[in-house]
Amino acid sequence: MKTVESILWRGLVFPGHESCSLFSQGSEWYVQGTAVFSHEQRPCRLDYHIVCDAAWRTLSAKVEGWLNNRSVELQIKTDSAGYWWLNDVEQPQVEGSTDIDLNFSPSTNLLPIRRLGLAVGEAAEVRAAWLRFPSLRLEPLQQQYRRLDENTYRYESAGGQFVAELKVNSSGFVIDYPNLWQAEASSE
Secondary structure, three states: OEEEEEEEEEEOOOOEEEEEEEEEEOOEEEEEEEEEEEEOOEEEEEEEEEEEOOOOOEEEEEEEEEEOOEEEEEEEEEOOOOOEEEOOEEOHHHOOOOEEEEOOOOHHHHHHHHHHOOOOOOEEEEEEEEEOOOOOOEEEEEEEEEEEEOOEEEEEEOOOOEEEEEEEOOOOOEEEEOOOEEEEEEOO
16 A cells, blocks of 8 residues: 555635545555534534545445434445445436545545546546535536646536636645635645
8 A cells, every 4th residue: 555645624614624645555546534524513523435446437435424413324336337326225316427526525626636637728527426415415416627727727516606726736636625625734
């Protein structure tokens, strides 16, 4: 196992912190972290573990922890045909998605950024299986990434209803997600 980078974010919308680590083992990539934050002035802790193949396509994700007094245990998996399951229940609404997107975390922007490998000026559309917070349901989310310069991407989702300019480091982790997350420390 080779750790590529670890990062610590401060949450602005969900006050708290998140620490995440990126590492590889064999041909697979792993993104794992813990988000500890407040939602509606109630404590939340969510641990996640995401597995991607060598091309940065999501294979599985696990999210565990709690939202206030509610226990969370989610197993998400997908296959090469684009089918997705949440706790062994098929999720046809996200069929054809390539990436998992955790609504409570900036970590998953890394997946399409790494997978797409966009040159400056290029853009690409992606479809994500969005784990919406706090419902923790999977929903389809159309996204677009446009690389503006070496370290900046214009991110759009929901047909342009949400737009942000994401600053990233050389690993592809978001270091500045305006009004949502700010990196405080990195091993890069």
